[in-house]
Amino acid sequence: MKILVTGGTGYIGSHTIVDLIENGFEVVSADNFHNSRPSALDGIEAITGVRVKNYNIDLADRKATLELFDKEKFDGAIHFAAYKLVGESVGKPLEYYRNNTNSLLNVIEGLRRQGSSNLVFSSSCSVYGNADELPVTEATPRKVAESPYALTKQMGEDMITDYCKAMPDFKAILLRYFNPAGAHESAKIGEDPSNPATSLVPVITGVAAGKRDKMTVFGTDYDTRDGSCVRDYIHVQDLAHAHTLALQYLLAGKGNANPELFNLGIGEGLTVLEAINAFEKVSGVKLNYELGPRRAGDVVAVYADRSRATNELGWEPSRGVEEIMSTAWAWEQSL
Numbered sequence: 596m597k598i599l600v601t602g603g604t605g606y607i608g609s610h611t612i613v614d615l616i617e618n619g620f621e622v623v624s625a626d627n628f629h630n631s632r633p634s635a636l637d638g639i640e641a642i643t644g645v646r647v648k649n650y651n652i653d654l655a656d657r658k659a660t661l662e663l664f665d666k667e668k669f670d671g672a673i674h675f676a677a678y679k680l681v682g683e684s685v686g687k688p689l690e691y692y693r694n695n696t697n698s699l700l701n702v703i704e705g706l707r708r709q710g711s712s713n714l715v716f717s718s719s720c721s722v723y724g725n726a727d728e729l730p731v732t733e734a735t736p737r738k739v740a741e742s743p744y745a746l747t748k749q750m751g752e753d754m755i756t757d758y759c760k761a762m763p764d765f766k767a768i769l770l771r772y773f774n775p776a777g778a779h780e781s782a783k784i785g786e787d788p789s790n791p792a793t794s795l796v797p798v799i800t801g802v803a804a805g806k807r808d809k810m811t812v813f814g815t816d817y818d819t820r821d822g823s824c825v826r827d828y829i830h831v832q833d834l835a836h837a838h839t840l841a842l843q844y845l846l847a848g849k850g851n852a853n854p855e856l857f858n859l860g861i862g863e864g865l866t867v868l869e870a871i872n873a874f875e876k877v878s879g880v881k882l883n884y885e886l887g888p889r890r891a892g893d894v895v896a897v898y899a900d901r902s903r904a905t906n907e908l909g910w911e912p913s914r915g916v917e918e919i920m921s922t923a924w925a926w927e928q929s930l
């Protein structure tokens with residue numbers, strides 16, 4: 596079974612390639628290193644012994660993308676490739692709409708032209724916004740998107756849903772990620788450090804490693820158990836494995852809805868201060884942080900009901916916050 600992984604050298608893409616290879620899939624990557632590095636291919640090879648072929652193409656370029664589908668025949672695709680910075684998307688909305696929608700359209704068209712199907716799409720819990728009920732299930736209504744980035748995820752979900760309606764033999768799964776964190780246990784792949792980190796765990800490890808002086812806890816007056824925001828942190832290897840299970844599910848012809856929709860979180864909420872404490876405990880490093888004002892656009896709390904993914908896909912995330920922190924710290928120290 597040959598699978599196209601777009602964004603294959605990115606953070607979640609690279610971990611998913613490892614998991615796919617370990618489960619017997621042949622993988623081809625398409626990535627133009629917009630927000631990643633070719634060295635991820637070395638990391639994948641060091642872990643799996645397999646040198647993955649990567650096509651350095653812009654997937655928003657229809658001609659280049661369709662040429663790839665002329666060269667390689669796929670049994671399915673996992674589409675990660677996208678611009679992903681919430682703050683940047685506010686300043687560059689057209690770039691986000693152009694890139695994130697065109698690349699998805701081109702990948703669907705490419706699969707379709709070769710008579711293939713089985714698309715797994717990276718979506719995000721950001722579609723739930725400040726949900727009225729917690730934990731959120733897949734039936735929890737989506738809220739108006741808070742940013743162009745979040746809207747591209749909603750649009751991607753809708754584009755796939757409409758296409759599946761029009762072409763019922765085209766099968767797809769939408770995966771809504773909560774907060775992916777941590778790194779591969781080998782410390783050979785992890786989150787690309789070339790951009791200044793904005794996500795909580797790389798900010799924490801960056802401060803601990805002395806790359807920055809201190810960090811700020813954004814908001815301590817929320818209506819939560821200690822006043823800081825609550826998130827559902829999911830170890831990237833557990834998240835990666837869910838993609839393998841999702842593909843196997845599609846390939847086995849399972850599922851009634853098309854597209855099927857799954858939340859991918861551990862199912863537990865952790866506050867920012869609890870995350871910091873967990874890091875200090877695991878690493879033995881005292882973190883230099885200050886309590887600061889709220890960050891614009893943050894939701895108060897979000898965590899998943901993951902029972903659908905567990906019941907339908909057989910997905911059982913096995914790593915908790917300690918593994919997240921220890922692997923993120925090992926990766927940071929390897930850089």
Ligand code: UDP
Nearest residue numbers: 793794795798810811812813824867890893
């Ligand atoms: N956060 C923080 N300080 C930082 C970075 C993040 O307090 O330097 C908080 C942020 O306000 C949010 C949580 O950590 O409550 C997770 O933020 P992240 O950007 O990792 O993910 P998000 O859920 O916002 O996509």
